[in-house]
Amino acid sequence: MTKRNYVTVNPCVMCQPMGSALAFKGIENTMVLYHGSQGCSTYMRLHLAHHFREPVDIASSSLSEKGAVYGGRENLKKGLKNVINRYNPKVIGVATTCLAETIGDDVAAIISEFKEEEGIGDDLEKDIIIVPVSTPSYGESHVSGYIKALDAVVRKFAGNQGEKKPLKNPNGKLNLIPVENLSPADVRELKEILAATAGDYIFLPDISETFDAPLRDYLPKIAPGGTPLFEIRDMPNSRASLGLGIVSKNLALDYLEKSHSVPGHSVPIPIGLSNTDSFFTELVNILGCPIPEKYQKERGRLLDAMVDVHKYLYGVKAAVYGDPDMVLSLTTFMLELGMNPVLIATGSKSRDFGAKIRQIIEEIRPELKPVILDGIDFDSLNDAVNECSPEILIGNSNGKYISKALDIPLVRVGLPIHDRVGAQRILTVGYRGTLELLDRITNTILEATDTFTAPVEAETTVCAKGTEEECMERGA
Ligand code: SF4
Structure with a gap:
């Protein structure tokens, strides 16, 4: 039985404010400011820059010992002023770190004071909009930081908080x-699918350009791209919302449904055959559109590839770890492939995770009894891998130490991927992305089993006129 640590040794999640940056950076003309110590912002900027290979600016209110004792009011105001002067953003996402939360700064009140002093109003079109979000890392992880930031942005821009409006x-x-x-x-793949089916859509947050920008002859202070602000304001007028992910709560989607009567639907991240089928089926149900032929052909190619590689993958024992929804979709795919996911783990603390995983195992391969863990660190994961003896690891690059120590190959999926280039270009969603993932796993x-090292005997073609060599000699 895998032991749980009483202290965290190498967390299998990232800081909560980092999740907020993932959301804020997908919104047009938005700058992020962490209210807390300088080190938090440095660590998270580097973490994201190493993964996406893009410059990632995140400001900090730089709390020191003095701020920790007397409060961070003045630091935060100074930080906001500097961000406005240097970056000229339309939106500033202010996320708290552990220190600011521990000393108990009332961030919303400080922002109100600052706006009053600087004459900043609440006009969504004319004024700079400051969106606070409470993200102490000792509470939760980057998963919840992302969810909370999106919720805060939608509430701010969709307006009418709490009121049910037609x-x-x-x-x-x-x-x-x-x-x-x-x-x-x-994101680019999903936008392409939506353009071919929904036609008009609002994608929030859109990191397709902000975290993967083309090289320019100048470096913009804030990366162009992201979901346009007028579109976020327009979200309450949409016909429906579709959430990707069914384990973590989608607070922005819930808010739009409860407060603005926008029907909300959720499907797993479209990785794997059945999950991608569910995504397309939901699009058809909501929009009444046909599935374009292009995607029907892609589905056929994926199926063909699954049949081709079945002999290599059937029964292969795998350990999969990472964020809850990503792990759920990857597990479904492995079950479809006939693989044996012996260890399924997430660093997030999630009550729903185990239940959802058990449900899909029950539906697809009820005979399997994998170890399912949530809220783990890499130390516990190492113990669990030792016990379960998988033949392959599937997860982010932080698992490479386990991979090296136990000599188990690792397929890098998810975030972060620091020790390889191209994380921003790894496609895993849709039929096409699933096919690419399938090739990588296979x-x-x-490579690990060295299947291709057996020497291939040269074939000699013989026809009625003799061997190929004899024919060539005769010039036949
Ligand atoms: S755990 Fe808290 S203090 Fe440490 S980097 Fe994350 S937010 Fe900052």
Whole structure:
């Protein structure tokens, strides 16, 4: 039985404010400011920059010992002023770190004071909008930080907090609100699918350009791209919202449903055959559109590839770890492939995680009895891997130490991926992304088992006129 640590040794999650940056950075002309110590912002900037290979600016209110004792009011105001002067943003996301939460700064009140002093109003079009979000890392993880930041932004821009309002100007659009952990390549793929089916949609947050920008002859202070602010304001007028991810709560989607009567639907992240089928089926149900032929062909190719590689993957024991929704979708895919996920783990504390995983195992391969863990660190994961003896690891690059120590190959999926380039271009969603993932998993297993090292005998063609060599000699 895997032991749980009483202290965390190498967390299998990232800080809560980092999740907020993942959300804020997908919104047009938005700058992030962490209210807390300088080190938090430095660590998270580096973490994101190493993964996305893009410059990631995150300001800090730089609390020192003095701020910790007397409060961070003046630091936060100074930080906000500097951000406005240097970056000229339209939105500033203010996320708290552990220190600011521990000393108990009333961030909303400080922001109100600051706005009054600087003459900043609440006009969503004319004024700079400051969105506070409470993200102490000792509470939860980057998963919840992302969810809370999106919720705060939608509440701010959709307005009418808490009031149930009828649709005013129906726009016929579909809101797409994914969980954290998609790559810019994933977002581009999903936007392409939506353009071919929904036509008009609002994708929040859109990191396709902000975290994967083309090289320019100048470096913009804030990366262009992100969900336009007028679209976020328009979300309450949409015909429906579709959430990607069914384990973590989608607070923004819930808010739009409860307060603005926008029907909310949620499907797993479309990784794997059945999950991608569910995504397309939901689009068809909501929009009444046909599935374009292009995607029907992609589905056929994926199925063909699954049949081709079945002999290599059937029964292979795997350990999968990472964020809850990503792990759920990866597990479903492995079950579809006939693999044996012996260890399924997430660093997030989640009551629903185990139940959802058990449900899909019951539906697809009820005979399997994997170890399912939530809220683990890499030390516990190491113990669990030792006990379960998987033949392959699937998860983020922080698992490489286990991979090296136990000599088990690792397929890098999710966030962070620091020790390889191209994380921002890894496609895992949709039929095409699943196919790419399938090739990566299969080739990793083939490389590990050295399937291709058996020498291939040269074939000699013989026809009625003799062997190929004899024919060539005769010039036949
Ligand atoms: S755990 Fe808290 S103090 Fe440490 S980097 Fe994260 S937010 Fe900052």
